[in-house]
Amino acid sequence: MSEIPRAPRTRRWPDWVGLAARLLLGGVLLVAGIVQLGDPGGLQDRAEALGLAVPAGVWTVLVVAAPVIQMLCGLLLVLGALTRSAATVAILVLLVGMGATVWAWTRSLPGPHAAGLWSGLALACVAGWLVLRPATAFSLDGWLRSGRSREGDLHEPVLQSHQRPDHHRGIAR
Numbered sequence: 001m002s003e004i005p006r007a008p009r010t011r012r013w014p015d016w017v018g019l020a021a022r023l024l025l026g027g028v029l030l031v032a033g034i035v036q037l038g039d040p041g042g043l044q045d046r047a048e049a050l051g052l053a054v055p056a057g058v059w060t061v062l063v064v065a066a067p068v069i070q071m072l073c074g075l076l077l078v079l080g081a082l083t084r085s086a087a088t089v090a091i092l093v094l095l096v097g098m099g100a101t102v103w104a105w106t107r108s109l110p111g112p113h114a115a116g117l118w119s120g121l122a123l124a125c126v127a128g129w130l131v132l133r134p135a136t137a138f139s140l141d142g143w144l145r146s147g148r149s150r151e152g153d154l155h156e157p158v159l160q161s162h163q164r165p166d167h168h169r170g171i172a173r
Contacts, residue, residue: 011137014133014135015135015136015137016137017129018129018130018133018134018135018136018137018139019080019136019137019138019139021126021127021129021130021136022077022078022080022083022130022136022139023077023078024123024126025074025077025087025090025123025126025127025130026073026074026075026076026077026078026079026086027074027078028074028123029070029071029073029074029077029090029093030070030071030074030075030078031074032067032070032074033066033067033068033069033070033071033072033074034067034071035067036066036067036070037067037068037071040063040064041063043059043062043063043066044059044062044063046100066093069089069093070093072086073086073089073090073093077090077130079139079140080136080138080139080140080141080142081139081140081141082141083130083134083136083139083141084130084131084134086130087127087128087130087131087134088127088131090123090127091124091127091128091131094120094123094124094127095124097116097120098116098117098120098121098124101116101117101120102117105117
C-alpha cells in the first residue's frame with residue numbers, strides 16, 4: 001500500500017516573524033487595555049491636559065470602549081484569530097495615540113513625546129506587517145483554515161478520500 005507523502009513540518013522565516021509580531025503587538029495592546037481599564041479617569045485626565053474639550057457623554061463611551069477594543073485586539077492577536085482585522089484596528093488605535101502625542105508636542109506640553117511617537121511608529125510597522133501577511137506560525141486562523149485538529153503542518157492541505165491519488169484506481173487503504 002502506498003502512503004501519500006506528507007510535507008515536512010518546517011516553517012518559513014516570515015511565519016516566525018509573524019508570530020513574534022502577533023505576540024509583541026497583542027501583548028502591548030492587552031497590557032495597555034488592562035492599565036486603562038484599571039484607571040478609567042486617566043484617559044479623561046490625559047485628554048483634558050491636552051486641552052481637548054469632549055462632551056461628558058462621549059467620555060462615558062470612550063472610557064469603556066477604548067480599553068475593551070485594545071484588550072480584544074490584543075487577545076485576538078495573541079491567539080492568532082482574525083489577525084488582519086485585529087492588526088488593522090490596532091493601526092487605527094496607534095494612529096489616534098500618535099495624533100494625541102503630536103497634539104501635545106505642538107502645544108509644548110510636558111511628556112516623552114519623541115519616545116511616544118517612535119514606539120507608536122514601531123508598533124504601527126509591526127501591525128502593518130500583520131495586515132500585509134497575516135499567516136503566522138501557531139495561529140488559530142491557520143488551524144481553522146487548514147481543517148486539521150491533531151497532526152500535520154498547518155499549511156498542508158487535507159485530502160479527502162475521493163481526492164487521494166490512489167482512490168480512482170480502486171486501491172483500498
